[in-house]
Amino acid sequence: MRRINRNTFKLRESPTRRIDIIKEKLSKERKDIYLLSTGQPSIPPPMEMRKYVAEILMEETMKYYGYTQSRGLPIIREAIAEDLMLLGGIELNPDENIVVTAGGQEGMFATLSVIIEGGDQVILTDPSYFGYKPLIDYFGGKITYIETSLKNGFQPNIEDLKEKVNSKTKALIIVSPDNPTGRILEPKIGKAICDLAVEYDFWILIDEAYKTIVYEGKHFWFWKYAPEHVIGINTFSKDPGFPGWRLGYVYANKDLIKAVKLVNEELVYCPPVISQWAASYYLKNRLREKFLPKVLEIYRSRRDTLCYALDRYLPESRYFRSQGSMFMFVDLSSYLCRLNIDSIRFTERLLEKKGVALIPGALFGNSFEGFVRFSFVTESEERIEAAVKYIANFVEELAN
């Protein structure tokens, strides 16, 4: 009877795990690895915030060590509400519309557990961040993909969405700025989605992990147009950049938040207290204003170097210049077709032979077999250029 619930195995290991295994092997052999695979910031959060944390740790009080309310300390919920007003002009009640979570992942898990019932339709864009599918499968939802394409800058095809929504549609999950494409949603597309959400009464789950990691353009705020239908999933992992501290939040209408809070309490009891104090300090003291522009300047230059290197060394590659997030989604099908190799085998062999880590496009959906995802935030400009050169060499070697 010590059987394991088979539903568990719908939660497959992260598809990047095979790449991680090769990476670990190479790093044990002390081989140099070009990390173009990870969505992890490369710049630690601001020293001012870290100094604040170091100081409060010296105080003889349980305030910084004890449990907090399961929806988060009042100070962080207030700081989040002020921040969203500042960033997007959206108005939230910190006591009713916000629940603080142990990272965006836990926020997404709790939210999906609350809204999905067996057989519900959940709509994803194709391509889509690979983290959603296993969760939807786990909760018994049925995934429908809607089309995007490189030539339309990865904006979702609204006609396709109109054809696919129906009375079983429970939610549409969308990321903007996007992972893996770096696309920022156009306001007219965003508004059209809001209209459909209201008409068919489904949830828009907007993953706003990269909402401030913007190089060109502006984040689209769904909440302004359909507040009763929008659930914002947020994280402090990318800005200020301490993903390991596991802090995020969900905002939505009062009833939804009440339910997410219940699950949150059972999942983690409360979000990490020290992360809550750190993030409160970051927001309340507007540390972002000085810190983030410097970070974005570095990331933007790295993105530009990636574009330059792709144009120069892989001239047949096609891409949409990332407007935000940490990624570019690059079409290498011209090369891969000629070499008769799929993106999964290509990226694995590339990593083994050249030490360059990328994520294969096949992991993001159905229609992007010839693509790969580049992260441009981890490596320096020199190393990004070198990595692209290595990819070009590898393509050449495979051809011979």
Add this chain to the structure above:
Amino acid sequence: MRRINRNTFKLRESPTRRIDIIKEKLSKERKDIYLLSTGQPSIPPPMEMRKYVAEILMEETMKYYGYTQSRGLPIIREAIAEDLMLLGGIELNPDENIVVTAGGQEGMFATLSVIIEGGDQVILTDPSYFGYKPLIDYFGGKITYIETSLKNGFQPNIEDLKEKVNSKTKALIIVSPDNPTGRILEPKIGKAICDLAVEYDFWILIDEAYKTIVYEGKHFWFWKYAPEHVIGINTFSKDPGFPGWRLGYVYANKDLIKAVKLVNEELVYCPPVISQWAASYYLKNRLREKFLPKVLEIYRSRRDTLCYALDRYLPESRYFRSQGSMFMFVDLSSYLCRLNIDSIRFTERLLEKKGVALIPGALFGNSFEGFVRFSFVTESEERIEAAVKYIANFVEELAN
């Protein structure tokens, strides 16, 4: 269609929430509250550990800010394995038998999600920590209670267990040292449970939150007798005492850990990195050896004061002198019967009138209506004595 999954509401708000609301109201009115309700340590973790954390935060590296493996950093898994060898002489492979979680709560959630399938029988002792029931309900398990009694020092009745196990028994959840009773499991009872677990092939989930919070006696290590049937749920919340830092771990056989790790990854991606470094430092440098005896001395004196005050001011109360954990489970039925008031109403009115917070026995099971749980770790000896005096006054006032 924006319906909320009804299963969510099996996760009722923590039953202490009503008490929390009264507490919050009183503290806004700046009324003094005697906190005998909470299982939270009152002594911050050792300064040496906190200084270490303050120092590493100054380093310009993502090492202390980035994601970790979802099963936890190798250093913390090694430290845990060494610690369990030291404490209990039990041997675990840090790469196969341990997964680090965002607290004991998340470890329990992940583990129950993995083992419970609809209709499985899950056995709890009566009384039992109130956190398990909602989780078992949520995952579709059926709860069966086994008997314990004050006169047997809250040792589970093995004859009762033998009658209740059957082919649908999936797991027995047990806490030792116990919440709410402070009972430490006797070896002969523990061994009898192991024999039954092997015979009927069910899991023993041993909640070891308080394994080192021991005043008299020794923790019973199930793993030694039935390693293939034991799942240890552990936390760093009580020792070293930073519950808000959300760190715990689960140990079990390789296959179970593989499944828990999958869920852990989807729930929280990884446990908080800074908590992992802090706890590694605590374990690797054996800070417990100096730190914990001082803490236990304080807690033990407070327990003794509680016993003294109960004997003196509430002479009809009956209790089992807590051997470990942070609690005593006290039979006030002699008073409550005479006053014709149930434990829930009694504790609520006591809090409102006298500012003394306790947890009613009714929340811990079926057979302990006249009991209340005292936590003796939060308040000073003077205040514990004063609180018991207030309870006695309150009982007298109710009688008049």
